[in-house]
Amino acid sequence: MCVINADEIVKNLYTPDSVCLKAVSGVFGQDIILSDGNIDRPLLAKRAFSSKENTHLLNSIVHPFVTYEFMQMAKQAQTDGKSVVIYDAPQLFESGADVFCDLIVSVTD
Numbered sequence: 001m002c003v004i005n006a007d008e009i010v011k012n013l014y015t016p017d018s019v020c021l022k023a024v025s026g027v028f029g030q031d032i033i034l035s036d037g038n039i040d041r042p043l044l045a046k047r048a049f050s051s052k053e054n055t056h057l058l059n060s061i062v063h064p065f066v067t068y069e070f071m072q073m074a075k076q077a078q079t080d081g082k083s084v085v086i087y088d089a090p091q092l093f094e095s096g097a098d099v100f101c102d103l104i105v106s107v108t109d
Contacts, residue, residue, distance in 0.1 A: 002077035006089035
């Protein structure tokens with residue numbers, strides 16, 4: 001079994017000089033990149049979640065990167081002989097990645 005966490009993928013996508021970070025900073029401002037090259041998460045959150053439009057814009061940039069990484073990881077899991085892949089993704093439906101799932105379990109309060 002292999003567990004893939006979408007939040008961890010996003011964290012890894014925001015590494016200094018990454019294509020994803022460059023795309024996000026191109027839309028939300030270069031000042032979301034700190035002097036050490038890392039992302040200023042609070043500043044990005046302030047801008048991205050200030051409106052539904054901005055949230056949608058951030059998701060439209062990040063989701064394709066996350067889906068690509070998920071697919072690569074799932075393929076590697078299959079190559080490694082893992083018969084089950086669990087994808088922990090808070091925005092599974094919003095990202096469109098639900099189409100890659102055979103079974104979906106939703107946990108709510």
